[in-house]
Amino acid sequence: MPYEASDVLSQIRKDAAQARALLNEQRGALELAAELYQRACERLADWSEIVRSKQGNKYRLYANPLVNSHSVALDYPSSPSLPAVGYCVVATDSSFIEPDKHRGAFCHLINVGRVMIKYGDPQAAVLEARPFHRPDYLNDIEERYVGFGRALQAECTAKEIEHLLDLAVMHRADIAFFDGPLNQTVLLLENAPVISRRVKENLKVYYEYLRAFETVLGGSGIPVVGYNSRTNSDLVMRSLRKAVEAGLFSAAVRNDPRVPMFSYLDDGDLFSYVLAPGVRSITFQPWEAKKSADKAADESEGISSGLHEYEVDIRVFYLNVGGSAERVDVPVWCLPQLDRIHQLLLSQCTLGDDFPAALSLADKQAVLTRGEDRETYYTLLEMEDLLRPVSYKARSKREAGRNI
Template identity: 30%
Template sequence: MLDLTKLARQMQGLSQHLSLEAAASRQRLELAQQHLKNAYNSQQDLVDRQEKWRDRILFANATPIEPLETCIDISVPPKVHTVVATDGSQIAPNHHEIAYCYLLNIGRVVLHYGQNRHPVLDSLPEVFYRQEDLYMSRQWGIRTEEWMSFRRTASEATVLAELACEAKGEAPTLAMVDGSLIYWFLEQLPLDARDRILPPVLEAWKQMRDAQIPLMGYLSAARNIEGMNFLRLLACTHPVPDCLTFCPNQLEKVPCKIFEPLRDTALWSTQLQPGQRGPLWRSNARILELYGEQTIYFCYVHVGTEIARIEVPQWVAENTAMFDQALGLMLGQVQKGYGYPVAIAEAHNQAVVRGGDKARFFALLERQMIKAGLRNVGTSYKEARKRGSIA
């Protein structure tokens, strides 16, 4: 139980710390705004330096594809359109439960507007219980819980492609996912493990590309700093941005690290009006070298309630008409969802596994195990004791 009386004594120190941080953040923001204005006139030079020294730069940074001062009003979406979204949830494996297994549940949503067609609001559950499913990842030093989340990422993409291709009609269609299309976690995986996750995702994206269905990743409260890191090239005090030579230890205080921990969204909140997007960027994350022709582009959009980061594959970004229409459909979803895309929110609601669902899942599993002739079926004494209290 949380002792609020003891906790209250720490609140004063926390509030004072946050006040100091807010003041420092305002100073960093003013500095970033000044560097952004200075970068307007030297953008091409910075891009050239970035390209020339990219193998010597040790921090993640993106390349602006459009002028940095870009502020474009997003068009109104057509009345007749379709939005597709998926999201996933899971029941993690637990040695204290009646059986060691895990479940992935992929929520599916298809919303048709102005077409007199029934929506799709359901989920696809899948149980993993075989030895190869539970212990395969151990050979790579990956915990089963982590591997489960990686498998879920691939399943979400596969289900999204199938759902979008089935739902596509004459009306414009948008496929949306919650979160980034840049799977940073893949950088740490061994090659064999990575090949079980990324190829199915890229194949699903190709299916949507062939069907001309734009794919979009929506990031709320994004913590990315790739845009801010581009301005570090301007703040660099050395003759060239050769981090390996001049600043090999990026964990220490380096001359160009004057904006940290300021995020991209903080800067673009001062540049954009509601309903506008900023410049288009190409991410230079190293993992994207494995994406081939489906590398990721992004922009920041003022959706009215926040600055959202919008990510799309290269084939969407290069099709101006498709990209602009997709942004309009996205903004319409945010407005319908009162600040967050309604299709993604509903996909989450369909996917989430609540306490009652988990209890029913294990009750169903217990009945099947007893029917199969297994004895001594039940949870461990530890788990049983934790579910009750004598206090």
């Protein structure tokens, strides 16, 4: 039932003063972080050496600043208008209806939104959705339930990149947008071997399609970018803290009371403050820290030992698209095309109100409602006698809803 707004307001007021004080401390830390980032960029070789030489006790990944990279500024909104010049963009996204044992559904449905937009003369567009049904009742109990959410995410990821490549090649796209990070091995589960095998199968498919972007169209390739909106990544902030600890700055900085507050900031906070609209940051390489002796001895074999056979070499930069700075992932082979990618990103974000227009349309094509679409799917299963009896819990919820 609805909560009492007055009760919630009293709780908010109780903690408001403390929350405001913490936010003020974070703003002070952000000002210091921005200053130190600018100073670190003047000593990229030293900063990079600190990141590459550090052992990782707390974190596995950091951001290694690339010495031969630099910040680049373009007008935002982009001028001249690229749609008038002409280019072709493709994007995909997906959503799903998961199995529901209380509803009696032991199947799931993935819906992939596919978008192609060609600007210029002639103009063209494709906006469509492709549904994919999978009968999970063919799997054993462990595969159905142990960490199933990540297995389903990995399957969605593989479907998205497969259809992204298909669209890109079919329409000879100038750029392909993937929603999220390009390296997806975070989906692996450390303590669920059965599901980890299933996730790995989908990740292998995903990376095969991702690598194919480099060799299609007779070897000329199609640039593919992973667009991370409102990222919570803190790899650059981790590397900045490493630089402080290693003495890249003065002892006064190392002892500054604002430094511990860096742990409250992510990279989006930093670059939204540092970068003006239309400006991209220097380029970073996700860097896996050396393991300390204790950590290497404690780490079990299995899940982590197989990561590198799948992963693609990725580079990262941040781009202020007007309202905030977003993280952009590109395969290393796309680096010579960064200026063109930068242009097309700004064009798409100008058209899409600070978010790539093609990705926004792909999301709209993919979305499945938890009401009508879900019930339609269950009705189709029931027509084929594939819907098991509804549980008492599900029936009571439905009856309670009717009786209100």
